Amino acid sequence: MVYAFVLFCLSLFGFVGAFGVETDEMKSVSVIEGDTFTLQTDTEMKKDDLILWRFGAEDSPMAEVNRSAQSISVSESMKGFKDRLHLDPRTGSLTVRNIRTDHSGIYEVQIIGNKILRKTFNVTVYARLPGPVISRDCSSPSSSSYCSLVCSVVNVSDVTLSWYKGNSLLSSISVSDLSSSVSLHLNVEYQDKNIYSCVTNNPISNQTQHLDIDDLCQIHSDSECVCCCDSTKAVIQLVISALVGVATVVVLGFEITSRKAEQKRQTQTSTSVH
Known part of the structure; x- marks a missing residue:
């Protein structure tokens, strides 16, 4: 009870x-x-x-x-x-x-x-946002009127990457999952005097990189030559490496053949003497 x-x-x-x-x-x-x-x-x-x-x-x-x-x-x-x-x-x-x-x-x-x-x-x-990086766009064909650029950011998630002209949004791309690299392209005239910036942001923070047109978009600049020739240079290096490898194999084969011939000649000479 x-x-x-x-x-x-x-x-x-x-x-x-x-x-x-x-x-x-x-x-x-x-x-x-x-x-x-x-x-x-x-x-x-x-x-x-x-x-x-x-x-x-x-x-x-x-x-x-x-x-x-x-x-x-x-x-x-x-x-x-x-x-x-x-x-x-x-x-x-x-x-x-x-x-x-x-x-x-x-x-x-x-x-x-x-x-x-x-x-x-x-x-x-x-995660803390890395700053975006602006560089010449080597994948685009060269032009006498426009400078091709690319803004990139690596190892990010849940971010938006955007190009701005002054305060006006030109283009943007968003990713939700972890991405190794996010890129956004832009073409500007060589003599353009407007202010451009690339911005990466998530819901609570942002990072901004301003474009220096005079620095990146010089006509026939050394940086342009390096940009356009990177892929060609890489191909040439691969060809040279392949040729060196082939030459090494040929030399080794010649040395081995010469040694065998010399040994055979010495053996024949020794036999005839006896």
């Missing part, structure tokens, strides 16, 4: 507790790899409050603050966050230092007191 009463009380407590949970709308947070950011609880902890932080599908808390026990602890099982986490003892807010891209995911905090308050954060960590 007593056992049944205890079970009834526990069930009633759970029923009331379930309706005592307040859940905020999920917040989206974007940060750059290597930065430090803080997830705010937006509350002041009371003496008997307990705050639990979880990451992803982890069952056990990654960190917790217990005001009544005056303790702050970070789970050792969260190896990916080693020495990166800090908890505010007054608010329970969570700070992550030197964050990595694999720290993207869902962070949840439960503030347990007279009622339970639950907050969730969808954190997206973006």
